[in-house]
Amino acid sequence: MSETMHKDNVFRNRNFRLVFLGALVSELGAILYSFAVSFYILDISRSNAFLQGLYLALCGIAMLVLTPAGGVLGDRMSKARIMYVCDYLKGSMILLAAGLMKLFPGPAEQLVILFALGILGNMVSGVFNPAAGALFPHIVREDQLQQANSYFTMKNALENIFGIILAGILYAAMPVRALFVLVGLCYIASGISEMLIRYEFRPPEDRLTLKLAVSDMAEGINYLRTKKAILTLLIATLFINFFFAPVTGNFLPYFVKTDLSGSSHYLLDSILTPEQWSSVFFACFGVSSLAGAAVLSGRAQSDRCGRKVSLLLCAVAAVMVCLTGCYLFFADRGTQISYFLIAFSLGFFAIGFLISNINIPISTAVMRVVDRDKLSKVSSITSIGSQGMIPIASMLAGIILKVFGSTALLVFCTLGFTVTAVVLLFSPQIKEL
DSSP, X not given: OOHHHHHHOGGGOHHHHHHHHHHHHHHHHHHHHHHHHXXXXXXXXXXXXXXXXXXXXXXXXXXXXXXXXXXXXXXXSOHHHHHHHHHHHHHHHHHHHHHHHHHOOSHHHHHHHHHHHXXXXXXXXXHHHHHHHTSHHHHSOGGGHHHHHHHHHHHHHHIIIIIHHHHHHHHHHSOHHHHHHHHHHHHHHHHHHHTTOOOOOOOOSSOOOHHHHHHHHHHHHHHHHXXXXXXXXXXXXXXXXXXXXXXXXXXXXXXIIIIITTOSOOTTTTTOOHHHHHHHHHHHHXXXXXXXXXXXXTSOOOSOOHHHHHHHHHHHHHHHHHHHHHIIIIIISSSOHHHHHHHHHHHHHHHHHHHHHHHHHHHHHHHHHSOGGGHHHHHHHHXXXXXXXXXXXXXXXXXXXXXXXHHHHHHHHHHHHHHHHHHHHTOTGGGGO
């Protein structure tokens, strides 16, 4: 690396280091938590796909309900303060849940605790995310935004590699309550790091009221209407997430608990448990995401990314078509489940690389184009827009799994994703981004 690049490296920024460290710890906890809850609900409900889908749907709705408030607060309060308060809240709630699960060990009681924790925790996330998503432009230079986003993607990739593997090991080795205690401590540690962030913040002079909050949200919506390219991408992302989220959120845990666990023999069954194969899939995703982010971290920011993004989404759709066919022939109608494990690992590897090359330019473009004083509001609106249909997707996916099976769900998701990607490819507005 040249001397100039070393001097300009965003890690020389103290605030960025603190944000990075806090996110590293809290998101590791989030990975451990999500992994444990996905399989634990299926364990104690006897692989009830509908209950799993209902849990995901309610959690998604809870986050969406509080996200507009998070957007308003994020532009009117210190973003760092919002972040550490939210992390302290989440950590405390998870520790409390671990204690309650010790007191109430019955499956029905445990499900109530998990549902309540998921709903409350995602409400807190609805406030946290807009503030966290709008912090970078306040603490790093504009020409370092792509580098900052790339490093965060690399961090996420490393966590997907090692965090998921660790989650698989810990889930098999310790009670879920002990795992929850570890997760709660991760959030507390993240909050401590975020308390040390310092940046110039000038609170608005007018006092926040309900009327003013509604006015702020309306202002964010009206502002977004002037950004046609971002609005087009937002609508597309709404459907992209609707069709892709059930693959990882519903299909994958169900496949592991039914097809893989029920198989008399599968690849490396003497070494890996079915749950640990889930870790392998996400590790493949993480390795390729890391590679994609590492490449982008050294490149100059591009003025236009819309056309490239739409082409890469079509490539993701092609991979999904291949994976659906592999599941149909190797797992559903055949007995070669080991071939599907190989195909799914390779498919996730390809998707990870493509997704990192999609998300980083998009995040950078939005941070560069949107005015700083509107970033939290716009971030909350884009979050609602992109995530708004995932609760419905999770619920619908649970029903499809229960009634029609895994193949029907994969076909539904693949067709929907492919149509959305093709429509976006021919959109004239996306070329302006």
